[in-house]
Amino acid sequence: MHLPFPFAAITLGALLLGLTVIFFEFNAHFTLSMRDRVLPAQLERGLPLEREKLSRALLLLGLSLGYFMVLLDTTVVSVALPAIHNDLGGGIIGLQWTVNAYTIVFAGLLLLMGSLADKLGAKRVYIAGLLIFLVASAISAFVTSLAGLILIRAVLGIGGAALLPASLTLLSHAYPASAERARALGIWAAVTGLSMAGGPVVGGIFVDMLGWRSIFLLNVPLALISLAITILLVRETDRNPGKSLDLAGQITIFTAITAWSFGLMEGGAIGWSSPVILAAFGIALAASLSFLFIETKVAAPMLPLHLFRRRNVSVGMLAGMAINIGLSGILFLLPLYFQQVRGFSAHLTGLALLPMTIPLAFNPIVTGRIVGRIGARLPMSAGLCLTGLGAWMQASSNSDTSYALTLASLLLIGFGVSFTIPSLMAAVLSSVSNEQTGTASGALNAFRQLGATIGVAMIGSLLNVSQSFLLGMHVSFVVLTVILLGIGIVTFTCIDK
Known part of the structure; x- marks a missing residue:
């Protein structure tokens, strides 16, 4: 009965995103010559300029939708966790695995997928990621057990890991001129804020109207649109069949991430001194050390360790991990708090989170200008400290807490995160050569996803032992406060202006 409304809402969202892209694409403020703005093959065919503009706008829309799905899959699930728990059971540990099955695989395969995009062609990898996302999302809506949902979430993580680096590579090739590329990447990056702001609200509406299973169907129309655009308009990048893959490094880092996550998530329930948990931590430590050793020996490491000799890079990676520990932990806690303690519905929970998510959609633009004027150090450290202060304000919340106090804390968190992420990206990428930007950005994304995994695992463990x-x-909020404030002080001390 209500099916047309939510699908109309998501279609309208996709259209608005497309209109935004087309607006920027047609904006007369950018006066680059048309010869620099068209793809070489299309220029040779002599396509009309207006048609070419529309083609490139649709191309950017298709690639942005892929990234939008990757992020949306995280935010919509957050408000559905109580409903999933009520239907499938599993307790806090089950909810942790529902979230982290996606992020563990995503973080563990991100660097490998970037290498595969170079080796096999980014278009092939991107289409493969879309197909995985499309099929797994459709299956997710019909699973009948928590174990089945966790398994499909892991498969979705494979698709997400393929989509992110491949879309970046395709955008870079489609917009070879530096100014055009920067503008296209800016639009692509703005999708982060759109998914953060809209995901909880859209997810809450779907959960209340159609049940939690319906949130996974959100990806289906988006994947189909992106798939059609990619097949028709996106050109394949040059392949490098001779590129070697660091498979030993991939196996050890994936083992390390999985073992650390298992130990942190299951320790509270099984017992921190139990043989299973001790074995998990032992495997995690051995795999981590093996990964570091392998990366110093292989000819083409997936994570060149020499990058970390640059202080801005190493501290920026640490800050990226810390801010995602905080953000993922907060997004795990607050929907449970609003629905289980305050009695909010799912869609009201999404609306209650808007003061935190709206700044994530718009403030990064302002932050970029601030960083351009005064450097990354102050915005990054201030953002981490603001996020920590917002977490501290939530540390005493209960069923009677005024929403005015919650509103203030959410605003601090939202502005804090939106100051931090663009600043740390600028600090890291400005410290490496042009040839190293792809590797550095991939490593930064991997560290951030690792932080998200740690955040959910750590918070779940604290909930289990309480x-x-x-x-x-x-x-949990006190622990997050200490982490965020501590790393905020470190960044202010160590980051170059």
Whole structure:
């Protein structure tokens, strides 16, 4: 009965995104010559300029939709966690695995997928990621067990890991001129804010109207649109069949991430001194050390360790991990708090999160200008500290807490995160050569996803060992405050202006 409304809403969102892209593409403020703006093969065919503009706008739309799906899949699930728990059970640990099955695989395969895009062609890898996302999303809506959902979420992580680096590579090739590329990447990056702002609201509406299973169907029309555009308009990049893959490094880093996550998530339930948990941490430590050793020996490492000799790079990676520990932990806690403690519905939970998510959509533009004027150090450290202060304000929340206090804390968190992420990206990428930007950005994304995995695992463990959800939530917010403020001080001390 209600199916047309939510699908109309998501279609309208896609159209608005497309209109935004086309607006920027046609904006007369950018006066680059048309010869620099068209793809070489299309220039040779002599396509009309207006048609060429529309073609490039649609290309950017298609690639942006892929990234939008990757991020949307995280934000819509956050408000559906209580409903998933009520239907499939599993407790806090089950909810942790529902979230982290996606992020573990995503983080563990991100660097490998970037290498595969170079080796096989970015278009092939991108289409493969879309097909995986399309099929897995459709299956997710019909699973009947928590184990099945966790498994499909892991498959979705494979698709997400393929989409992110491949879309970046395709955009870079489609917009070879530096000014055009920067503008296209700016639009592509703005999708982060759109998914953060709209995901919880759209997800909440779907959960309340159609049930939690419907949120996974959101990806289906988006994937189909992106797939059609990619097949018809996107050119394949040059392949490098001789590029070697660091398979030993891939196996060890994936093992390390999985083992660390398992130990952190299951330790509270099984027992921190149990043989299973001790073995998990032992495997995690051995795999981590093996990965570092392998990366110093192989000819083409997936993570060149020499990058970390640059202080801005190493501290920026640490800041990226810390901000995602905080953000993922907060996004895990607050929907549970709003729905289980405050009694909010799913869509009201999405609306309640808007003061945090709206700044993520718009403030990065302002932050970029600030960084251009005064450098990355102050915005990055201030953002981490603001996020930590917002987390501290949530540390005493209960069922009677005024929403005015919650509103203030959410605004601090939203502005803090939106100051931090663009600043740390600028600090890292400005410290490496042009030839190293792809590797550095891939490593930064991997560190951020690793932070998201750690955040959910750590918060879940604290909830599991606490006598009540509220006590566990209070302790969790205190821990997040310490981490964020501590790394904020480190960045202010160590980052070059």
